[in-house]
Amino acid sequence: MNILQMPSPNHFDGRDGQTPRFIICHGTAGFTTAQQTAQYFADPDSQVSSNYVIGKDGTIVQCVADEDGSWANGILEAGHDPWWSESINPNYQTISIEHLKFATDNSDVLTSEQQTASFALIDMLCTKWNIPRQLATAQGGITGHYSISPQSRARCPGPYPWDALISYLQGGSTMSIPTGWHDNGHTLTAPNGVPVVAGFRDYVLAHNWDANNWPLQAEQGRTPLELSNPSLGGGTAQDFRYTTLEWTSSKGVFVAWTGVELQALRAALVTATTTSTTPDNSTIITALNIASTTITTLTTDLTAANTAIQQSLTALK
Numbered sequence: 001m002n003i004l005q006m007p008s009p010n011h012f013d014g015r016d017g018q019t020p021r022f023i024i025c026h027g028t029a030g031f032t033t034a035q036q037t038a039q040y041f042a043d044p045d046s047q048v049s050s051n052y053v054i055g056k057d058g059t060i061v062q063c064v065a066d067e068d069g070s071w072a073n074g075i076l077e078a079g080h081d082p083w084w085s086e087s088i089n090p091n092y093q094t095i096s097i098e099h100l101k102f103a104t105d106n107s108d109v110l111t112s113e114q115q116t117a118s119f120a121l122i123d124m125l126c127t128k129w130n131i132p133r134q135l136a137t138a139q140g141g142i143t144g145h146y147s148i149s150p151q152s153r154a155r156c157p158g159p160y161p162w163d164a165l166i167s168y169l170q171g172g173s174t175m176s177i178p179t180g181w182h183d184n185g186h187t188l189t190a191p192n193g194v195p196v197v198a199g200f201r202d203y204v205l206a207h208n209w210d211a212n213n214w215p216l217q218a219e220q221g222r223t224p225l226e227l228s229n230p231s232l233g234g235g236t237a238q239d240f241r242y243t244t245l246e247w248t249s250s251k252g253v254f255v256a257w258t259g260v261e262l263q264a265l266r267a268a269l270v271t272a273t274t275t276s277t278t279p280d281n282s283t284i285i286t287a288l289n290i291a292s293t294t295i296t297t298l299t300t301d302l303t304a305a306n307t308a309i310q311q312s313l314t315a316l317k
């Protein structure tokens with residue numbers, strides 16, 4: 001895992017005897033890149049920091065060492081989860097991860113790259129600090145800033161794929177590379193050489209994938225994503241021999257209803273074939289009627305010409 005280091009002076013040296021038991025996910029509610037956010041944290045005047053920041057492009061920047069407490073979580077607010085103690089600064093018990101979000105209300109969903117980086121970082125931290133691979137309880141785990149400050153930080157981090165995170169963390173032991181495929185930590189490559197990356201890679205690794213279910217081409221953008229369900233809008237898709245994985249910004253990664261889409265595509269093909277290449281009977285009947293009328297006219301003209309010739313012959317005799 002590639003982690004940029006941009007140290008911030010805004011931190012507690014050490015953890016006052018505590019060790020990290022929780023990972024707190026945040027949203028930046030602004031900024032444009034992880035590096036820009038880290039520069040803000042590096043400014044002593046900002047008086048804030050985070051152990052990590054993850055950009056939209058999946059860049060991970062570390063601003064405060066894991067061994068030190070960041071200045072990310074304020075004082076406890078009414079309605080906080082019951083395991084936080086008034087007598088312990090929550091920054092001593094937590095590792096904070098900021099996720100770059102453009103919207104000031106943190107309404108952005110994570111990009112595929114950001115989700116991949118976030119899951120991998122949390123996985124690494126759970127192993128390193130023996131943090132339970134679960135949504136937070138009194139025993140520890142992962143949660144959002146809202147757990148500590150439910151009044152002022154109800155929208156921090158905003159949308160985050162909690163269910164996918166936990167299944168990723170708990171599936172870690174059963175994550176499997178299909179037989180004959182290769183994985184280098186960020187690109188999964190099938191025997192036919194086609195790559196599977198980011199969220200689609202995570203899905204394949206986490207779902208005991210059939211080794212014969214090769215990708216037919218790299219992930220590609222499609223608008224609309226599905227002919228059979230235009231309401232999905234645009235997204236990305238990767239066709240495999242037996243199925244199709246799809247991604248939209250609102251749904252994340254999911255398995256397409258391949259059969260439904262196939263039927264819609266067949267129906268569209270039949271429509272296109274009958275309307276554009278094969279004339280129907282009424283068109284043929286119209287054409288034959290025009291030909292018949294032309295023959296009738298020609299026959300009348302030939303009869304008239306023959307009559308004129310006969311009259312000429314009679315006059316010459």
Ligand SMILES: [Zn+2]
Nearest residue numbers: 026027145156
């Ligand atoms: Zn926050």
